[in-house]
Amino acid sequence: MLGPEVIFYSLAILLVLVFISIPIGISLGVASVIGVYLAYGDINIALSILGSTAYDSIRSHTLAVIPLFMLMGEVISRSGAAKDLYTLCNRFLYRLPGRLAAATVVGNAAFAAVSGVAIASAATFSRIAYPEMRRLGYKKSYALGVIAGSGSLGMLIPPSVLLIVWAILTEGSVGALFIAGVIPGLLLGFAFILYCSISAIINPSIAPALDSIEEKQSEGGKYSELISGLGIITLILFVLGGIWAGIFTPTEAAGFGALGSIVLGYVKGMRSQGFLEAIYNAGRYTAPIMFLLIAGSMYARLLAVSGGINLIQELVVGTGLTPLGLIMIMTIIWLLLGALIDSISDILLTVPIFVPIAEVAGFDPIAFAIYGIIVIEAGLLTPPMGLLIFTVKSSVPDRSVTLGEIFRGSIPFWLLMLLVALLVLFFPSLATWLPGLMF
DSSP, rough: OOOTTHHHHHHHHHHHHHTTTTOHHHHHHHHHHHHHHHSSSEEEEEEEEHHHHHHHHOOOOOGGGGHHHHHHHHHHHHHHHHHHHHHHHHHHTTTTTTTHHHHHHHHHHHHHHHOOHHHHHHHHHHHHHHHHHTTTTTTTHHHHHHHHHHHGGGGGGSSSSHHHHHHHHHHHOHHHHHHTHHHHHHHHHHHHHHHHHHHHHHHHGGSSOGOOOOOOHHHHHHHHHHHHHHHHHHHHHHHHHHHHHHHHOOHHHHOOOOOOHHHHHHTTOHHHHHHHHHHHHHHHHHHHHHHHHHHHHHHHHHHHHHHHHHHHHHHHHHTTTOOHHHHHHHHHHHHHHTTSSOHHHHHHHHHHHHHHHHHTTOOOOOHHHHHHHHHHHHHHOOOOOOHHHHHHHHHHOOOOOHHHHHHHHHHHHHHHHHHHHHHHHOOTTTHHHHHHHHH
C-alpha cells in the first residue's frame, strides 16, 4: 500500500491521458481507479470504493438542479422569448451609444438568469444579435467581441451550472453561491455596458449614430416582446427570489422554473414537438455533465483516501509563497486550462486541490469560489482554444468571420473579467455580503 505520494502517480497518469486527447471524464475515471488501487493494493476494494462514490454522487437530489435549469433555458430559447427579450432591451436602451451592443449584454445577462450556461447564451445571441448589429453598420470585430464577452455572464449570474458544480464538489451551499454571484455578476455586466458605450463614443466608426436607427414595430410584435420580457423577469424573480427568501431549495426552485418556462413557451406558441425537442436537447447537454461529475467525485475520493490533499498542502505551504502568490499561480493554471478544456472539466481537475489550499491560506470559501468562476470564465476567451470563441464562430450566420476577429473583439471583455475578479479578491465582501444577510 502506498502513501500520499500515490496522488503524484495518479496525476501523472491523468496528465498523460489528457495530453493524448482522451476525454476528461474517462481520464479522471481511469486515473482514479489506478490511484485508489495503488493506495489499497486490492482492485476489488478500489472498484467498491469508487462504485459507491459514483452512486452516491449521482443520486444526490441536488444534481436535479442541472437538467431542470437546462430544460428551462432550452424552452426559453426555442420559444422565441430570448429574441423578443433582446429586442425589448434594445428598445429600452434607445438613448445609449452603442445601444445594440449594450442590449446584447443586458439580454445575455437576463438569458443567463434562466439558462445558466454560457455556451447556450453565446450560441443564441450569435444568431440573434450579430445579424442585426451588422445590418446597422456595427464593426465586425466589435460585434463579435460583445457577443463572446457577454456570453460569459452565464457562468456567474445564477443559476449558473458552474456554481452548482462547484458547490457539489466542495459540499457547499448552492443557494449561498447563487446569492454570492449576484453583485459580482451585476458589476461585471455594468462594466461590459460601460465599455460598449464608451467605445462607441470614442470611436463612432464601430457603431452607427443614434439617429440612423429607425424604430418600426407592429402592435403584435410589441405585445409579443412584452409577454416575453415580463415572462422572463417573472421567472427570474420567482426562481431566485424563492431561493433568497428561503421559500424554495435550489432543486425546488429549478422545478418551478422549468414549469414556468413551459407555461411561457405554450403562451409563445410552442407545442408538443417543440417541447420534445427542448427535452431531448436538455438531456443531451446534461448527460456529459453528469458523467463528468461522477468522474470528478471519484477523483475527489482518491485525493481523500490517499491523503494527497494534506501532502499537497504541506508542499505548497513549505514553498514559502504568500497567499497572493498562491492565488496568482492558481489563476495562471485556470486561464491556461480554460484555453484548452471546458469549464466544468477545469473545475473538476482543480477545485479538489485548490480549495483546501485556499482555505489554509485564509481565503473566504465563498469569495474564492466567485473569484475562481470569473477567472474560469475568462479562460473561455483565452487564446488559442477559448471555447466561447469557437462557439461564436460556429454559430454566427456569416462564414467570413475569422477566429482572429473574435479574439480581438473579446480582449477588452477578458481584461474586464480579470479586473472584476481582482476586485472580488481584494474586496471579498462583494461576494459575501448578500449570503451573510440571508444565511
